[in-house]
Amino acid sequence: MRDSRIETMAVHAGERSPGPDNSVVFPIYQGTVFRSEPGESYHDIQYLRLNSTPSQAYLHDKLAALEGAEDAVATASGMAAVTTTLHALLKAGDHLLVGDVLYGGTHGFLTAHAERLGWTYTFVDPHDPASWAAARRPETKAFLVETITNPLMRVGALTEVVSFARAEGLVSVVDNTFASPVNFRPLAAGFDLVFHSATKYLNGHSDLVAGAVAGSAELVGRIRETLNIYGGSLDPHAGFLLARGLKTLALRVRAQNANAMALAEFLAGRDEVSVVNYPGLGDHPDHAHAKALLSGFGGMLSFRLAGGVPAAESFLSALRLPAVAPSLGGVESLVTRPALTSHAGMTPEARAAAGVHDDLIRLSCGIEHADDLIEDVSGALANR
The missing domain is CATH 3.40.640.10 (Type I PLP-dependent aspartate aminotransferase-like (Major domain))
Structure with a gap:
């Protein structure tokens, strides 16, 4: 094999x-x-x-x-x-x-x-x-x-x-x-x-x-x-x-790669978004060598909104498809603020040094249709 x-x-x-x-x-x-x-x-x-x-x-x-x-x-x-x-x-x-x-x-x-x-x-x-x-x-x-x-x-x-x-x-x-x-x-x-x-x-x-x-x-x-x-x-x-x-790993991950790329490109073009972190984007600091190393850029992205924590919380509340929950990698999309979940055990100073700001939003893309995810994220940005 x-x-x-x-x-x-x-x-x-x-x-x-x-x-x-x-x-x-x-x-x-x-x-x-x-x-x-x-x-x-x-x-x-x-x-x-x-x-x-x-x-x-x-x-x-x-x-x-x-x-x-x-x-x-x-x-x-x-x-x-x-x-x-x-x-x-x-x-x-x-x-x-x-x-x-x-x-x-x-x-x-x-x-x-x-x-x-x-x-x-x-x-x-x-x-x-x-x-x-x-x-x-x-x-x-x-x-x-x-x-x-x-x-x-x-x-x-x-x-x-x-x-x-x-x-x-x-x-x-x-x-x-x-x-x-x-x-x-x-x-x-x-x-x-x-x-x-x-x-x-x-x-x-x-x-x-x-x-x-x-x-x-x-x-x-x-x-x-x-x-x-x-x-x-x-x-x-x-x-x-x-x-x-x-047994379904390859099928799932490739769908998640594609969804993350589509969402990253969409968010990068929005005025409400101040920064998008995804290695598949050409302006990501590691894009060139990530492209050489990886077969796909993954199903994870993170971003910050203009407006800080209040804007982030309003955005999360307005989403319909991704559940606001920790963890990642499942067939369903999940969204969280890492400062409150995966990195909550770090001191505020350590988080700041690592670039994990309180308003940072992390999105784990599932295998839903990309157009539905984009439509949902677009609506949440408009209603934040």
């Missing part, structure tokens, strides 16, 4: 043919315990917390195939994916290089917990490779960035991150949640590990919370053993829903 196109891989990769009892759809193995085989090591025992049951193995195979990885593991949330990965890579005394614009949960984890774990970290500008060497220390072990940052949709110098990490002997890690493997395949670009909040695009239906990590068998093996100890395993039923969602 690795030579197939992603639409075909999403449907068929990882499938058992024929499935148990000749099933076409792989069943849910709800059981937590299975018979042990003589000589099995602890981490090879089939047990739900050890991420080794038939349902989990099936899902891991599918995730690995979509990322072009040797191995993958699913976790109970996106935060479980990133925190377990960092716990597997870092020990007390180690140092991490990390992009200076992060998902609020990742930022909060580092700022609130790294010190007591004995880790140090340095925020670096992922667009400024010349600055990275000065931030690197003898105890630096990894370099963590995001493919498309939340909520300003910046795309860093990802090729340079890979080259720098490789030259310096660091493990390169990327959060590919906003891009999905449809728009960017980090392992093919040279990253060592890729993780996702699978709650978003990988699942795509706003009905489960999950995470995923993929990479080499050696690195994912370390992560899985750490996950086994911390207990952040994914429930079999949620895993079944995630595997089902993956």
Whole structure:
């Protein structure tokens, strides 16, 4: 399946043919315990917390195939994916290089917990490779960035991150949640590990919370053993829903890409809008290299309205189709103010430094018809 196109891989990769009892759809193995085989090591025992049951193995195979990885593991949330990965890579005394614009949960984890774990970290500008060497220390072990940052949709110098990490002997890690493997395949670009909040695009239906990590068998093996100890395993039923969602990933993401592009172009031409953040626009600061790196610019955009917070609140109240709600990546459009949701855990000063202004609006485009979304947004702008 690795030579197939992603639409075909999403449907068929990882499938058992024929499935148990000749099933076409792989069943849910709800059981937590299975018979042990003589000589099995602890981490090879089939047990739900050890991420080794038939349902989990099936899902891991599918995730690995979509990322072009040797191995993958699913976790109970996106935060479980990133925190377990960092716990597997870092020990007390180690140092991490990390992009200076992060998902609020990742930022909060580092700022609130790294010190007591004995880790140090340095925020670096992922667009400024010349600055990275000065931030690197003898105890630096990894370099963590995001493919498309939340909520300003910046795309860093990802090729340079890979080259720098490789030259310096660091493990390169990327959060590919906003891009999905449809728009960017980090392992093919040279990253060592890729993780996702699978709650978003990988699942795509706003009905489960999950995470995923993929990479080499050696690195994912370390992560899985750490996950086994911390207990952040994914429930079999949620895993079944995630595997089902993956089958339509390419179709959904391409529709979302197209809707986001149409809305970004529409908003960019409106007097009521002061700024639009979308890498598909020619005036976006990262457009040129994003175009070279990505197969699509994603389904996420953000913007600010003339009139500040009052205008933003009036706009949100006037929308008919997108629900005002956190999260993203589902088939339905969602809209939120990140200062109140994804980045609420940051201090006002940290948000301001990251460009996450109180009036910033983030829109996750679903798979509705683009004309209907534009009509709705246009009406909300007129009635704000």
